[in-house]
Amino acid sequence: MTSTVDTVDPAAAEATEVSRVVISLLKGVVYQSESAQVWTLLRRFQARVTDHMTVMGLDLVIDEAEGYAHLRQATFDEANIPRLVPRHRLSFRVSLLLALLRKRLAEFDATSSDTRLIITRDQIAELLRVHLPDSSNEVRLIGDVDTLIGKVDELGFLRQVKGQEATFEVRRIIKAYIDAQWLADFDARLQAYLASMDGDGEPRG
Incomplete structure (x- = not known):
């Protein structure tokens, strides 16, 4: 009798990790002190996350000194691109x-x-x-x-x-x-x- 060993597809596993970072950023600010695992993944896949956000019209901003990362609406010449990051009119x-x-x-x-x-x-x-x-x-x-x-x-x-x-x-x-x-x-x-x-x-x- 032969046994089979489940193998993990490295590409699929990496895609899952990138998705975890992207979803966390879309939900709000990612703090190094509070989300150490996500922060580590962010630093590891920073280029891929940046590319992904660019397609969505967002800039990835990482402040190493302060220990946080967040998304900012990218600036485009064209005005017909929908905003993902809402503007808040403050009193x-x-x-x-x-x-x-x-x-x-x-x-x-x-x-x-x-x-x-x-x-x-x-x-x-x-x-x-x-x-x-x-x-x-x-x-x-x-x-x-x-x-x-x-x-x-x-x-x-x-x-x-x-x-x-x-x-x-x-x-x-x-x-x-x-x-x-x-x-x-x-x-x-x-x-x-x-x-x-x-x-x-x-x-x-």
Whole structure:
């Protein structure tokens, strides 16, 4: 009697691994610290993944220093190519919170050797309070801080720390969306925001 030994097709196995990376990226940001196996596969098959994403009109962006990878909509001359990466129209309040968190992360990186910026709900509220004019609008905005945090969490820039109520990690992917030049102009942009606010705390026009 002879026995048969199941063999694994190397090409099929490799295709499966590439697919795993592609699906992970399409779902969102891939962090080295959280998805070590996917990260290893990404680095191994980077050229193939890049080619695959290019066909889909996407750019693969890998930040080795920060330890994350994500997809960005490629820029084309033709305007009739559908977008796979949606654009988010952000409200004034969400934009303000993102800017403040990005600035806080820059300060943190300049003074700490830790890689995780942890911030509480009260600290987030204080960030907002300091940068708002003295008016009843401040009370309204601070009262909505949980809603703002929820929206920023949905965008992937905050994540609640497990086992710690009202405590969040500022996700480092925020650096890819709010760059150093934007941050350098932060104060001027903030003044422009505040100058445009109407009596309800929203931009005029």
